Amino acid sequence: MTAPTTTPAATAPTLSAAAAAPTSPAGTPPASDAPASPNALVDPALHADGDPFAVWRWMRAHAPVRRHEAGELPAFWSLTRHEDIRAVYRDPAVFSSARGVLLRPAALGDDPGGGTTLALTDPPRHKQLRGIVADWFTARSVRSLEEPMRAATRAILARAVEQGECDLVHDVAGRLSIYVIGHIMGVPEEDHESLFAWTDEAFAAGLSLASSPRLMGYFIDLMNRRTADPTDDLTSMLVCGLIDDEPLTEYEIVLNCENLVGATENGRLALAGGVQALLDHPDQLRRLRGDRSLMPSAIEEVLRWTSSATHSMRTATRPVDIHGRHVEAGDRVVLWVPSGNRDEAVFDDPDRFDITRTPNRHLAFGGGEHFCIGSTLARAQMRILYTELLDLDARIDRTGPAHPVHSIAVRGPETLPVRLTPR
Template sequence: MTSMTTGEAGRTFADPAAHADESRFNDPGSRFHAAAALLRRDDPVHWVEADGYAPFWAVTRHADVLEVERRDDVFRNAPRLVLGPAEYDAMRAGGGGNRTIAHMDAPEHRAARAIGASWFTPRAMRALETRVRDLARRHVDRMAGLGGECDLVEQVAVRFPLHVILSLLGLPESEFDRMLTLTRELFGADDAERGRGTSAERRRAVRQDLFAFFADLTRDRRERPTGDLASAIANARVNGAPLDDRETASYYVIIATAGHDTTSATIAGGVHALLRHPDQLRRLRDDPGLMPSAVEEMVRWVSPVRGFLRTAAEDTELRGRTVRAGEAVLLSYPSADRDEDVFTDPFRFDVGRAPNRHLGFGSGVHYCLGAALARLEIRAFFEELLPRLRRIDLAGEPAGVATTFVGGLKRLPVRYDLGRGR
């Protein structure tokens, strides 16, 4: 890695396999983190030209990511939000993609965000906590019943947050497999084991299937509204007018997909981190009061959103570089969350880290709507798991998702001994 050029380092950000390896190893020697460290040091705002991708600026320092997030009047979400192949960008530019709230800019974004905001307030989280803790206990019980060995990702981590989201939306558990498959196909398009295919047409087909699913849900909740989040979205009004079917479906998509995939990645990555740092596992078990800071450290450590793109609305300066109107910048959250200027010993997993100014939930006006729910779920899971955990070890090689957007572990084989629940 010492011979890597800045050009090679920049192209690493557009390599799904590099992100898969980062999830497995998560140390300074991994190809992704070696590339990110090189750019943070030598060229923090770096112009990238990678085969198959439209060019972009890679933004690798914590301060610069914050600046772009803060200047949302200059750096806009539209038209290019996610780093993907150029043919996918072309498809979306031609009207081949449906927009979610994450694609919107002010003032449209502010109005759309308000629809679901009340469902994720501290008061709402207090009302939901009993249900979340019940589901956490249920899934740790399930883990205990698997005979002391399982793939923690497949059999535990993906199931718990998805059940929470289905519960919030008022959907039955019979929809679990369908929603899990569509989410994986959406976020794992670059992964041969998860994606439906890498072509723009196949990516579009996944999105169309998701939107068709939620169009049916919208019709049902408009005809028979209940007290769930799905009904609130289906019957929402913005500036006095109801959302159209595409706008409503787009809201469901971002809640149902981003609301569970990133959390499951953090839970699995958190278990992996504790396995690799047994001193921190002992520390957390001995002092449960560290759980809130441990949750923040897990989010920093995993940084499941690999990055978002923003597009400059006008010529502007960023750390001495001129970003021209129409050029895209990639906000690399895993790089920012290892910035040596912000985090002391950034490759040390520290359950008591404070302060912890991680960007795992983003920042600014686009700060993750479901951050409070994610924190509650992660905390509830580990507060249920750790008191019962007598032993845990790797039972095989972990594997990461090949992606340039949302990632983490796709396999974590573990062997363990769990005590009885309450």
């Protein structure tokens, strides 16, 4: 991993000497031959209506470590290769999460969740916090949730069939994701629809859930109820959990509730994005219909293909050289996950959607300490939804164009209008 360097960061690690890029270490390579300016990566329009994959392809080949100067967003470095993204995920000592894991306008300052929420803490505190909630996300817990998840999926699909035309993102994937996390958090069933409506409103507006006073008020109320009378749900675990023998503050509990529910936006986009991918590739849908043993590899391919988390950000804790580019302590480093998932150095024919692809070493769930805690749950939800959709033996017809989300943080369909007609 280490390579001799003559820069002032001579003692800092170099991420990978082996894959040295054909770039000039003295400066950013000319981007004039790029399909679109790499600067456009900070524009949601490129992700929604353009072709960010063409830009990332160019960057992987010519500028795998690229500096973006400050604008509305602070300056940052872009990483686009699979091996570099993976290496940064696995090195929390050098690449910290505590100052935020998503780009946000400089005018807004640091993320209020910094040092507080699971996603925004560093070791050793991160490990203790993760330990408090981890029980709900183990394979065993997810197995115990299978029946309630299947029942919820059937009810949601029955409602969608009855409706005739529905939006697969809103009416199916979104509702299912929130019902499941609501169940885990201890939200009573009669409140699931309200939880869904409030989160849906915030996601649709591209806002953080913390901006919804009704939602935050609900979490505060739930926390107070569990403080008075703890049960075995996730909110009770946060209320009763200890870090260094100290309970979490109310602020920490509420913000972690918000973070856990907010994280399910990825699940909703991947669930619906998978249906969209299958509808866009009818040959692959036919194969899956004909051979259900392909479900596990199909799910991994959906995860790779949809890559619903568009980027993760880290902040360098000390100077580090990456492919000859000098990253200073305090610099932000942005990992473009969908780019890593289409890296031709790792995936054969990466722009082909192939439900039989094996191996499939995608990075859709991140990596290292912060590897998605909901990954087993998300995979189970995908398996159940796709299985139930196929078992329904309904025709799935698109009734209008799908609209993509306008975001540089998440990707996938904002709406996917379909009609489910029983055969």
